[in-house]
Amino acid sequence: MKKRRADKDAAAPVPETKPGTWSLHVLGTGAAGAVDLGSSGAVLERDGEPLLLIDCGPGTLEHYLRCYGALPPAVFITHGHMDHVAGLERLFHAAWFDPRERGRVKLFVHANLVPILQARAADYPNALAEGGANFWEAFRFVPLSRGFWLEGWWCDVFGTRHHVPGTSFGVALRGCFAWTGDTRPIPELLVEHSDARTLVAHDCALVGNPSHTGVEDLEREYPEELRERLLLYHYGSEADAAALRARGFRVAVPDGRYPLQAPHPVRPEAG
Ligand SMILES: [Zn+2]
Numbered sequence: 510m511k512k513r514r515a516d517k518d519a520a521a522p523v524p525e526t527k528p529g530t531w532s533l534h535v536l537g538t539g540a541a542g543a544v545d546l547g548s549s550g551a552v553l554e555r556d557g558e559p560l561l562l563i564d565c566g567p568g569t570l571e572h573y574l575r576c577y578g579a580l581p582p583a584v585f586i587t588h589g590h591m592d593h594v595a596g597l598e599r600l601f602h603a604a605w606f607d608p609r610e611r612g613r614v615k616l617f618v619h620a621n622l623v624p625i626l627q628a629r630a631a632d633y634p635n636a637l638a639e640g641g642a643n644f645w646e647a648f649r650f651v652p653l654s655r656g657f658w659l660e661g662w663w664c665d666v667f668g669t670r671h672h673v674p675g676t677s678f679g680v681a682l683r684g685c686f687a688w689t690g691d692t693r694p695i696p697e698l699l700v701e702h703s704d705a706r707t708l709v710a711h712d713c714a715l716v717g718n719p720s721h722t723g724v725e726d727l728e729r730e731y732p733e734e735l736r737e738r739l740l741l742y743h744y745g746s747e748a749d750a751a752a753l754r755a756r757g758f759r760v761a762v763p764d765g766r767y768p769l770q771a772p773h774p775v776r777p778e779a780g
């Protein structure tokens with residue numbers, strides 16, 4: 510695991526000058542009911558090293574451990590639906606009972622999600638039967654609003670259109686990638702948070718609904734230039750994936766690894 514450099518000026522972290530090789534490792538691509546495709550989630554990698562796990566649904570942590578052999582250095586949670594957070598209790602146990610890991614895994618969570626995750630994951634009486642453990646103490650819990658610093662890079666966080674407003678969030682690293690989380694189309698946000706070199710991993714089923722994007726939504730609301738940068742996930746079946754490909758879209762496969770451009774240098778106004 511790459512060691513962080515000692516940062517004398519913590520208020521203004523500066524990315525290393527070497528851009529490195531970046532990729533997005535999509536662990537699972539399934540909608541909530543598409544268990545065979547794995548829970549939707551991904552790992553941002555730099556030079557083959559995991560930097561950030563996005564979401565921790567059923568089976569995600571086990572999949573991650575098979576690939577990387579250790580707990581993730583950081584986790585970003587998009588929203589509180591169980592197909593994205595059901596693995597948090599397992600992550601708690603893995604971190605709490607390993608003295609090297611307790612309090613080390615950064616958990617990046619939008620402030621709006623704190624009460625939701627408190628209810629979903631942390632509020633069960635006694636995190637351990639024998640007592641002595643506070644759920645969040647297993648992690649480095651980092652509530653956030655506009656975004657967060659990750660190893661010297663600024664990640665934007667933006668609200669998406671999924672169920673109750675203000676409860677679902679995407680994440681983007683400028684010039685590199687954006688992960689929409691579960692959402693209806695958000696063209697105005699993707700203009701803001703992506704550019705021509707940014708891969709946009711996007712929620713998409715074959716048929717949309719009030720919470721999720723469908724392929725006709727993409728065709729209607731997104732310009733061609735953006736559609737060409739999409740990588741679709743959170744679909745219902747392999748047959749749906751084939752149908753999406755037949756419509757001209759790139760569709761992620763479980764365990765697929767997708768090359769990314771190195772992020773732009775940090776903007777002075779970020780943070
Ligand atoms: Zn979902």
Ligand SMILES: [Zn+2]
Binds near residue numbers: 590671
């Ligand atoms: Zn959802």
